[in-house]
Amino acid sequence: MTDQGSIHRPARRLTAAGEEALDEIVAQEVAVALVYNGISHAVMMATPCDLEDFARGFSLTERIVESPSEIYDIEVEPVGRGIEVRLNIAAKRMAGLQQRRRTLAGRTGCGLCGVDSLDEAMRPVATSQATETVSRQAIWHAMAALPAQQRINRVNGATHAAGWAAADGTLLAVREDVGRHNALDKLGGAIARSGAATPGGFVVVTSRCSYEMVHKAAALGAAAIAAVSAPTSLAIETAEQAGIALAAFVRDGRLTVYANAGRIAA
Numbered sequence: 001m002t003d004q005g006s007i008h009r010p011a012r013r014l015t016a017a018g019e020e021a022l023d024e025i026v027a028q029e030v031a032v033a034l035v036y037n038g039i040s041h042a043v044m045m046a047t048p049c050d051l052e053d054f055a056r057g058f059s060l061t062e063r064i065v066e067s068p069s070e071i072y073d074i075e076v077e078p079v080g081r082g083i084e085v086r087l088n089i090a091a092k093r094m095a096g097l098q099q100r101r102r103t104l105a106g107r108t109g110c111g112l113c114g115v116d117s118l119d120e121a122m123r124p125v126a127t128s129q130a131t132e133t134v135s136r137q138a139i140w141h142a143m144a145a146l147p148a149q150q151r152i153n154r155v156n157g158a159t160h161a162a163g164w165a166a167a168d169g170t171l172l173a174v175r176e177d178v179g180r181h182n183a184l185d186k187l188g189g190a191i192a193r194s195g196a197a198t199p200g201g202f203v204v205v206t207s208r209c210s211y212e213m214v215h216k217a218a219a220l221g222a223a224a225i226a227a228v229s230a231p232t233s234l235a236i237e238t239a240e241q242a243g244i245a246l247a248a249f250v251r252d253g254r255l256t257v258y259a260n261a262g263r264i265a266a
Contacts, residue, residue, distance in 0.1 A: 005047045215238060
């Protein structure tokens with residue numbers, strides 16, 4: 001066992017010259033159940049670290065609660081081969097959750113597994129409350145600083161990261177997970193807990209940018225989301241509706257803006 005997020009596993013390297021035994025460090029991936037007021041709502045495959053942040057961020061970005069104050073308590077408990085994260089939330093929010101309750105069978109990197117209707121999948125877009133512009137220099141600065149804070153990925157090479165940057169590009173919080181949506185939810189929980197969601201702040205991610213990523217970033221009030229890889233068509237449409245700038249291919253001193261280009265300043 002190593003630190004949270006990684007684990008040792010034996011492996012064998014095969015080459016033309018022969019083979020050798022290895023002690024490899026790999027990313028942990030376990031089933032994590034989110035249980036609200038005693039009722040299981042979602043089961044996601046995730047890296048078992050920062051799970052309180054994960055539960056808090058998921059609750060906020062999925063609109064299960066409207067504010068962190070409506071989450072009264074969070075407990076993390078290993079159960080069998082997985083982990084239960086038990087939340088006690090406001091009765092009003094629990095009543096709303098029960099009305100639209102569904103079971104999510106989450107897989108790595110999948111944010112819509114288990115949704116049982118098209119209307120549910122294409123839920124109303126969260127509109128970002130941010131009005132500030134973001135400078136391209138700030139985006140480059142934040143993305144360049146992200147690898148140094150990917151502590152888990154530095155060990156196992158298999159986790160995504162999401163970071164919250166201040167308007168000047170200073171990274172205020174970073175979270176990691178094998179699932180890119182999970183990393184962003186963990187980030188959401190971290191900034192909600194610490195109050196780091198400063199005006200003009202934005203999100204940087206080490207993955208492609210999907211609809212779900214934009215939706216969650218907008219729900220957190222980000223002025224922009226910047227990804228190291230490509231966006232999808234629905235991510236672009238969602239960013240336009242949400243009023244959040246979407247930049248992608250942020251690397252090597254360049255970036256491409258796909259939505260709300262006026263929000264990206266020189």
